[in-house]
Amino acid sequence: MSIRIGITGTAGRMGRTLVEAIAQSGADVVLAAAVEQPESSLIGADAGELAGLGRNGVPVVGDLAQVIDQLDVLVDFTVPQATVANAELCARHGVALVIGTTGFTAEQQAVIDRAASRVPVCKASNFSTGVNLCFKLLDMAARVLGDDVDIEVVEAHHRHKIDAPSGTALSMGGVVANALGRDLAEVAVYGRQGQTGARKRETIGFATVRAGDIVGDHTVIFAADGERVEITHKASSRMSFARGAVRAAGWLVGREPRLYDMQDVLGLRNSA
Numbered sequence: 001m002s003i004r005i006g007i008t009g010t011a012g013r014m015g016r017t018l019v020e021a022i023a024q025s026g027a028d029v030v031l032a033a034a035v036e037q038p039e040s041s042l043i044g045a046d047a048g049e050l051a052g053l054g055r056n057g058v059p060v061v062g063d064l065a066q067v068i069d070q071l072d073v074l075v076d077f078t079v080p081q082a083t084v085a086n087a088e089l090c091a092r093h094g095v096a097l098v099i100g101t102t103g104f105t106a107e108q109q110a111v112i113d114r115a116a117s118r119v120p121v122c123k124a125s126n127f128s129t130g131v132n133l134c135f136k137l138l139d140m141a142a143r144v145l146g147d148d149v150d151i152e153v154v155e156a157h158h159r160h161k162i163d164a165p166s167g168t169a170l171s172m173g174g175v176v177a178n179a180l181g182r183d184l185a186e187v188a189v190y191g192r193q194g195q196t197g198a199r200k201r202e203t204i205g206f207a208t209v210r211a212g213d214i215v216g217d218h219t220v221i222f223a224a225d226g227e228r229v230e231i232t233h234k235a236s237s238r239m240s241f242a243r244g245a246v247r248a249a250g251w252l253v254g255r256e257p258r259l260y261d262m263q264d265v266l267g268l269r270n271s272a
């Protein structure tokens with residue numbers, strides 16, 4: 001039987017791409033419900049038409065509670081406060097949850113952690129296979145180059161993005177900090193201006209660009225005297241994230257309640 005997927009944030013950039021990715025995924029998964037926020041003018045619209053695919057017979061609804069019991073898994077790319085409410089609902093109804101939303105506070109993350117003690121949750125700052133491979137490469141680069149390099153993370157996204165640095169940039173910094181035994185909260189430097197003083201070796205710098213329609217570029221620079229290594233990922237379409245999220249949804253259903261990420265889905269967790 002097909003896995004029944006629901007989407008929240010259906011009218012958003014990722015929501016529309018997810019509708020398309022599910023339609024391309026074949027018979028293993030099916031779009032069972034499409035949710036938008038209650039005030040949306042698109043309530044009642046056909047989700048397939050919204051995604052530019054032609055009618056698929058799934059109407060956009062304004063309340064997740066109305067459709068939650070028709071789902072095996074919810075895929076949520078919305079805003080943090082909506083995701084947190086959706087996570088609580090999924091936990092109460094035994095529905096697995098894939099979270100693509102970024103920008104959570106520690107309190108919001110704690111709600112997600114509680115939900116993950118009741119249902120399987122897969123949360124990733126970036127669902128693309130290429131970025132997840134980069135996480136692995138970054139771990140390796142940090143271990144090899146060690147404390148002999150300056151490490152900086154540079155990211156660029158479209159002008160509509162509302163959080164910075166990107167969740168992916170923070171994850172990349174986290175991978176590097178972990179590999180070097182540093183605490184990212186202590187060593188991160190977000191942007192620089194004015195009389196900053198000389199760079200301290202152990203810091204990990206973050207620089208942000210917001211411009212045009214850039215889907216998502218990330219580069220981590222490992223710079224020594226005389227040479228530098230740069231690991232770069234460039235997304236040219238949201239489809240890479242959407243396909244990864246649909247793959248995660250299929251993988252997640254039936255797993256033990258826990259917080260998973262894309263490294264688990266791709267089997268990269270212990271293959272260093």
Ligand code: NAP
Nearest residue numbers: 009011012013014036037078082100101102125126127241
């Ligand atoms: P977007 O275009 O603004 O889409 C968000 C959608 O969620 C909008 O349609 C919004 O409706 C809707 N929404 C807001 N509150 C809602 C609620 N309570 N219930 C249902 N829908 C609600 O943003 P996006 O570019 O798709 O990105 C969404 C999130 O995914 C962001 O946090 C972004 O950083 C993240 N993201 C993650 C990945 C990844 O791989 N993990 C990749 C891309 C993006 P309104 O417009 O009416 O408010």
